[in-house]
Amino acid sequence: MKYEEWSKISRIASKKSLWILHFCTGCGAIEMPPVMTSRFDMERFGMAPMATPRQADVLLITGYLTVKTLKRVIQVYEQMQDPKYVVAFGSCPINGGMYWDSYNTINQLDKYLPVDLYLAGCMPRPEGIINAMMELMEMIEKGEARGWEKYRKNYEKYKKNQEMAFKFGKVEE
Numbered sequence: 001m002k003y004e005e006w007s008k009i010s011r012i013a014s015k016k017s018l019w020i021l022h023f024c025t026g027c028g029a030i031e032m033p034p035v036m037t038s039r040f041d042m043e044r045f046g047m048a049p050m051a052t053p054r055q056a057d058v059l060l061i062t063g064y065l066t067v068k069t070l071k072r073v074i075q076v077y078e079q080m081q082d083p084k085y086v087v088a089f090g091s092c093p094i095n096g097g098m099y100w101d102s103y104n105t106i107n108q109l110d111k112y113l114p115v116d117l118y119l120a121g122c123m124p125r126p127e128g129i130i131n132a133m134m135e136l137m138e139m140i141e142k143g144e145a146r147g148w149e150k151y152r153k154n155y156e157k158y159k160k161n162q163e164m165a166f167k168f169g170k171v172e173e
């Protein structure tokens, strides 16, 4: 079934049962345990951690990404089923953060994978994470989180950038 054919009720159900795979690449990952446990309790919003890509809806990239890790992140993303959503968590995957001139980290995740939501901060606090996830839910309900479609449509462009990063370290900014 095409995404446009989803009924409103399907979208609401979908947004209220998000399974999250957090790929803990950097220091921001340390803010996830309080979000997942009793202090902030993300399950009250229908979000639950998921250990495998094939069952996950949301891929959280929680920090800087080396080229070597980028390869694994892409493999994980491609194993997830549509519709799927990517959150760039913290400054590093958004603009390179404090590692912007590192020889071995990429500066913009969205050159290699479609990012649905940018969550700024170094590192974002649990309240910010919950807030961002609520925003993602709204986007899902409105049909605005369509990165997975963008990836399919622009696959050649993403592949070219990925290959350049694997070969030369990172795509020129």
Ligand code: SF4
Residues within 6 Å of the ligand: 026, 027, 028, 062, 063, 064, 089, 090, 091, 092, 093, 097, 098, 121, 122, 123
């Ligand atoms: S944004 Fe800050 S907290 Fe997150 S990975 Fe980069 S340096 Fe670490």
